[in-house]
Amino acid sequence: MQGDNHSHDVLSGGRFFLVTVLNIFITIAEFVGGVLSGSLSLISDAFHNLGDSFSIAFSYVAHRISKKRQNKRNTFGYKRAEIIAAFLNSIALCLICIFLIIEAIKRFSHPESINGNLMLAVAVIGLIANFASAFMLNAGSKHNLNMRATYLHILSDALSSVAIIIGGVLIDLFGWVLIDPLVTILVAVYIFYESVPIIRQTCRILMQGAPAIDYPAIKQDLLKIDGVFGVHHVHAWSIDEHNVIFSAHVNLHDMKISQAQHIYTEIDELMENKYHMCHVTIQAETTRGENEDMIYDRGNDIP
Known part of the structure; x- marks a missing residue:
């Protein structure tokens, strides 16, 4: 079970602090860049990153609680703290995706002018920071639902940055401002799709569901x-x-x-x-x- 022990250590100490700092930095950069450039996808990604910062901290606290030994109050221990964190983080991610899709649809009816160059520059900065965070969390995401939900938050931001970069290039070259809400919708739908299995699995565990056994x-x-x-x-x-x-x-x-x-x-x-x-x-x-x-x-x- 060395893999599990390694995954449990991924959100500890300096690595946890660095991922949190990176997300706060990205959030500020994308809020400012989104307002100045007029890009909804940047602003939406900033909201997403803000949620990620809370998600990482929440996941870390749940991880620390889960390591407590069983006692007379919790005779089965505290392992489900991480399941609860994964469930709530995934629900929050789905709600954010729904909000972003609604806002993007509104943009189709009322398109706004967008500074493609500024949008592109901020997105590149976000991409580098998000991929760095995703790399630091990748190992634990394969063995732990709590880590998986947190990693999905970070990965979704990295994918958003890629999509925003593509959108920024198309806006700068061809003036296709509608690509901005379209990118927002595509990324939101993908992340929603990836979050549903985590919600389903954590809900089954919390409902005392039986595992798949013969x-x-x-x-x-x-x-x-x-x-x-x-x-x-x-x-x-x-x-x-x-x-x-x-x-x-x-x-x-x-x-x-x-x-x-x-x-x-x-x-x-x-x-x-x-x-x-x-x-x-x-x-x-x-x-x-x-x-x-x-x-x-x-x-x-x-x-």
Whole structure:
């Protein structure tokens, strides 16, 4: 799990501070440049960068909270702090995209004159700073939803800068001022599209959704263990995108607890090594529930 540890360190110390400073610098430059040049795409990107600065700080705080050990108040620990941060950051990103699309559509009806040279110069500065920030966050984005949401914020700004540069060139050469709102819409739609899967995945985790596991295969493997003749009332849920909790009722032949202990050990090893469960809880029974379905379903929630 070295990759995870590395991703957890990406938003720490000097690197976190440098990414934040770069975003504040870009925000100021694009606000001033957008107002002076009349470019909506620059102003919209400045708003985007301002949101990114808050997003990075929020993600870092959530990351620090997630490293706290479990205690009597949070017996499963604090790992979901990062899931909550990823969810809220992605929602904010989608709302910003919707706002920018609405403003861009208004510009189609009322186009304004734009200083293409100034727009181009500011966009180039933004591109360099955004790519530098994205590079610093790239490693952790592959293994952590919180980092992924933050990285997506920064990457979206880098893509916006590329699009703005293209727009600035076309405006300067041909006077196509409508390219400015068009660029804004294209970038906003792309970022919205990239944000939706993060929202879907984090929402499923927060709703105690079950991970994608093969329940029939799990049942067959458990029934192969000597002494187990039934499996029912199974639950599986994710703490975060890496850690899955599993619980099940298993029917065992009548025996002493000391005799059943080796069966528990076999079940634990099976679920950890083959199905990558981080925590397994087993309730042993003899005949109780032996005819129930594997997934608990009586038309109501867990009593």
